[in-house]
Each structure stands twice: as structure tokens, then as C-alpha cells.
Amino acid sequence: MKSIVTTPNPVLSTPARSVTSFDKRLAKLIRDMKAALRAATNPKGVGLAAPQIGQAWRIFVTRPTEKSAIRVFINPKIIHMSESITDGVPERENKLEGCLSIPKIWGRVKRATQLTLKYQDESGGIHTEKFSGFLATIIQHETDHTNGVLFVQRVLEQKGKLYQTALDEDKKEILEEVTIF
Numbered sequence: 400m401k402s403i404v405t406t407p408n409p410v411l412s413t414p415a416r417s418v419t420s421f422d423k424r425l426a427k428l429i430r431d432m433k434a435a436l437r438a439a440t441n442p443k444g445v446g447l448a449a450p451q452i453g454q455a456w457r458i459f460v461t462r463p464t465e466k467s468a469i470r471v472f473i474n475p476k477i478i479h480m481s482e483s484i485t486d487g488v489p490e491r492e493n494k495l496e497g498c499l500s501i502p503k504i505w506g507r508v509k510r511a512t513q514l515t516l517k518y519q520d521e522s523g524g525i526h527t528e529k530f531s532g533f534l535a536t537i538i539q540h541e542t543d544h545t546n547g548v549l550f551v552q553r554v555l556e557q558k559g560k561l562y563q564t565a566l567d568e569d570k571k572e573i574l575e576e577v578t579i580f
Contacts, residue, residue: 401452403439403499406549407452411500413456414547415448418473421523425458425473428464429521432460432471444499446537448544453502459541463534471488473519475542478527480511495562495574496540496550503564505574506554510539555579 404410418425428449436447448459462469487494487507497504512530516538520526530538540550554561562574 401435401454403435403451404453404504405500407442407499408552410450410453411544411549412547413450413455414448414544415457417457418519421521423520426521428454428456428458429460429577432458436460436462436469436574439499442497442499445482445539447499448541450544450547457545459538459545461534461537461541463537470520472516472538472541473521473523475516475518475538477514477539477542478517479515480539481513483512485512485536488533488536493574496536496554498550500542500544501549501551504577505520505562505564506551507559508536508540508552508553508565510536511559514538516542535552548556 430450432447432452441447445463446459446461449456457474459475460469464499485511488496494507496508497505507568513529514527514535514536515527517527543550543579561577563577565573565575567573
């Protein structure tokens with residue numbers, strides 16, 4: 400199984416290439432991505448883009464809940480976003496977004512509440528579909544990955560705060576604000 404790459408690996412900040420061959424190599428890459436997403440436990444992953452396993456291709460997989468089937472999106476392109484925006488991650492209590500490639504760092508990102516995505520499936524078929532809520536947030540985060548953009552950039556662009564996971568004196572996990580100079 401491929402392991403998840405973390406910052407500052409340059410593959411994470413480089414726009415990925417479009418997929419043009421829907422072949423056995425693509426099928427293996429997708430299997431590797433699904434396995435890496437399932438294996439992510441701290442935190443549990445809800446989405447994973449190919450650059451996160453070191454492969455600069457415009458592909459991501461999503462699994463909003465552990466019971467959800469993993470969906471595959473190839474050559475994603477957001478063709479419409481709603482004007483209404485979230486105040487952080489919808490359907491989540493703390494509203495903070497995180498990333499498997501930036502462990503223990505969290506931040507609130509304002510994103511469109513709804514979007515229309517054009518993408519290809521594993522056979523190359525073209526689809527256009529509307530998404531809303533938590534899945535729309537995941538899709539925006541993962542599409543950013545395929546464009547070489549990390550969520551921390553969005554937090555900073557929006558003049559938000561970043562937090563890191565730490566332990567208090569009782570060894571309970573807490574969030575501390577990260578100061579960036």
C-alpha cells in the first residue's frame with residue numbers, strides 16, 4: 400500500500416496532470432488510493448487525492464462516512480459554485496478542516512455550500528453532478544489538491560486561524576492556535 404505523503408513534499412503544491420489513459424495502471428492507482436484512505440485512522444480520512452500518495456494525477460476519492468462507499472472522481476472540474484458559503488465544515492461540530500498530508504493542523508475554511516462538478520469515472524465516462532453539504536466541502540478540498548492548493552492556504556487567504564493538536568496536563572487532546580509570523 401502507498402503511504403500518504405506530507406508537507407513539504409513538492410507533489411502537494413504542484414498542479415496535477417489530467418488522466419488520459421483509462422487502463423490497468425489507473426485501476427491500480429485507484430486501488431492504492433482506496434486502500435490508503437481506508438487505512439487513515441488519525442484522523443479518519445474522508446477524501447484523498449492522488450498527489451497525497453505521491454502521484455501527480457487529477458484523481459480523488461471520497462468517503463464522507465465510514466459506511467459510505469468510496470467514490471472515484473477523475474479529471475474533476477468545478478463548473479459552478481453557489482454564492483452561499485459555509486462557515487467551516489458543515490455537519491461537523493467544531494467546523495475545522497484538516498488534511499491527511501498536514502497532520503495535526505486544523506483550520507476553518509469558508510467554502511461554497513453547493514457545487515456542480517464535471518468529472519470522469521474509472522471507465523472514462525463523463526458525468527456532471529450537483530453536490531451539497533459535507534460532500535461539497537470534501538470535493539472542494541480534494542479538487543484544490545489536484546490544483547496544488549492546500550487547505551492552509553485557504554485559511555490564510557481568508558485571514559483565518561490555524562490550530563494544532565496538543566495534549567493538556569491530563570493528556571487529553573486539545574487545539575492550540577498556531578502563530579505564523
